[in-house]
Amino acid sequence: MKKIFFSDLDGSLLTDDKRVSPRTMEALSRFVEAGNAFAICTGRDINSTLSVYRSLGLNLKESYVVAYNGGLIYDVDNQRPVHREGIPIDMVRELLDMAYSYGLHVHTYNDNFILTEAYNECVEFYRRVIKTPLIVADDIMPYVDVPPCKIICIEMHDHEKQDRFRRAVLEKYSDILDSMYSNDYYLELIPKNSGKGNALIRLRDILGIKPENVIAAGDGENDISMIKAAGIGVAMLNAPENVRAIADVVTTADNNHDGLADILLNESKGL
Numbered sequence: 001m002k003k004i005f006f007s008d009l010d011g012s013l014l015t016d017d018k019r020v021s022p023r024t025m026e027a028l029s030r031f032v033e034a035g036n037a038f039a040i041c042t043g044r045d046i047n048s049t050l051s052v053y054r055s056l057g058l059n060l061k062e063s064y065v066v067a068y069n070g071g072l073i074y075d076v077d078n079q080r081p082v083h084r085e086g087i088p089i090d091m092v093r094e095l096l097d098m099a100y101s102y103g104l105h106v107h108t109y110n111d112n113f114i115l116t117e118a119y120n121e122c123v124e125f126y127r128r129v130i131k132t133p134l135i136v137a138d139d140i141m142p143y144v145d146v147p148p149c150k151i152i153c154i155e156m157h158d159h160e161k162q163d164r165f166r167r168a169v170l171e172k173y174s175d176i177l178d179s180m181y182s183n184d185y186y187l188e189l190i191p192k193n194s195g196k197g198n199a200l201i202r203l204r205d206i207l208g209i210k211p212e213n214v215i216a217a218g219d220g221e222n223d224i225s226m227i228k229a230a231g232i233g234v235a236m237l238n239a240p241e242n243v244r245a246i247a248d249v250v251t252t253a254d255n256n257h258d259g260l261a262d263i264l265l266n267e268s269k270g271l
Contacts, residue, residue, distance in 0.1 A: 003267060004037040004209050006066070006200055006226055007260065008218035009044065009052065010129075012236050015256045018129070020056050027264035032060045034268045037207060039064040041196050043150075043182040043222055045109045046072050047132040068109075069182070069190050069222050070199035071149025083202055085194040086147025087177070093141055095169070095189065099153050102165040108140070108148040115140040122154040125185070151189040162187050180222045188222065197225025215267055217251075217260055219243060234263060 005028075007013040013028075015021055020028070032038050038060055042049055046067040053065060053076065063076040073082040087095075092108060096117070099106035105122035108115050113135045116123055127134070135143055155162040166179050166187055179189050196218075204214050216223075216230035219239035227233035227247050235247035238254040251259035 001213065002035060002037070002207075002209055003031075003213040003215065004039060004204065004207065005031060005264065005267070006039045006041045006196075006214070006216040006230065008196075008220065008223050008226075009040060009042045009049075011219035011238060011255050012217050012223075013040070013255070013260060018052075020058070021258055021261075023258045024261045024264070025057075027258075027261040027268070028058075029060065031264045031268040032062065036268070037062040037064065037209070039066055039203060041066040041070070041199065041216070041218075041223075041226055043069045043186070043188060044130060045114070045132055045149075046074060047112060048130045050074070050076075051131065064203060066196065066199045066203070068149035068194070069180070069188055070194040070196045070225075071190055073199055073203055082206060083199075084149065085191040085198075086149055087151060087189070087191055089144055089147055091173070091176070092144055092148060092151070095151055096140075098169065099151075099165060102161055102168075104162060104165055105154045106151060107154075108144065108151045110143055110145055110148065113143065115143050122156060122185075125156065126152075126154060149190070149194065153187040153189070154185055155187070156185050159184070180224075182220055182222045195225045196223060197229035200226050200229045215263070217263070219255065232267075234260070236260075 049065050049067045065074040071085045075082050114132050115135050119136050177189050178192050182188050212231040214230045215232045216226045217234035219236040233248045235244040235250050236259050237251045244250050253259040
């Protein structure tokens, strides 16, 4: 009867001031102490996600991190990757140049750095929260030493321009890439076999956990596949309507008021 709980970070497990409240932390600890597993599932890169995990004091037995919107599954206890999905390196230059042709900021990642060819307001905005070290270079391709788990395009003023780019990418690469907005400004390009939902299924099967014993919670468009794939899909009260509409459960409180605590406490009791 072992269970696993997948949670998005921003807007879900974390309050708006980027902490886990004491009641939610207590509920999460009880859930894991009952013999269950826990996985952070986020669009953040692996460097940033592990940094957040450690800074929050989430020293929980059998914990996993799913980074890059499903691109990398990482075993925290054993400090090793479990699964990785990447965008082919020979596509990266073309996608960067395509984004530039639409007037968009774009950057990608290797395992240790954010890689960008321009330092601008978009990078500054992104790094208010994401503290991963940054490489700025006229050509970042020499630093793309592994297939990147995602490419992110940021546009803070003209959403329609960003959406035109999204449609153009999917028209050309729909058999290889998927895309989603992780917030109003961030358009994420990921491998077709990636996504939070696919990562949930992979880790669930690796651990031998029954589908009905998987709980997943989120608040954004990039959480929809995960919420749908879970046995119990949870949308935060603060999630937009399209996310709440596909969930099995909507929390009675938002991320700032322990929205996940009661669900975790009930699941740790087997309810």
